Amino acid sequence: MPVIASTEVTGLSRDQCFQVAAALTDKLKAAPGFMGHCAYENQGVINVVEVWASAEDHDAWFDGSVRPNLWPGVTPQKSDVMNLVLPDSQ
Numbered sequence: 001m002p003v004i005a006s007t008e009v010t011g012l013s014r015d016q017c018f019q020v021a022a023a024l025t026d027k028l029k030a031a032p033g034f035m036g037h038c039a040y041e042n043q044g045v046i047n048v049v050e051v052w053a054s055a056e057d058h059d060a061w062f063d064g065s066v067r068p069n070l071w072p073g074v075t076p077q078k079s080d081v082m083n084l085v086l087p088d089s090q
Contacts, residue, residue, distance in 0.1 A: 033057025
């Protein structure tokens with residue numbers, strides 16, 4: 001079942017966010033189960049929202065590729081997706 005993973009990364013600057021994104025974007029696009037990614041800043045806090053085909057796909061990506069670039073305690077909140085609309089090309 002698809003999941004949405006939402007992560008608040010307090011203490012990460014915009015520049016750091018762009019650096020991490022530059023380093024991981026191609027690998028993220030190729031990750032099994034990856035469906036979409038969005039990062040935004042809200043009141044000085046970087047937020048990341050991703051959609052994955054399964055929680056297992058997300059966890060494999062996050063634990064293997066993202067967590068090593070962040071400090072302890074940054075943990076995504078995951079929820080099952082109830083409705084997902086994608087372009088026909090997806």
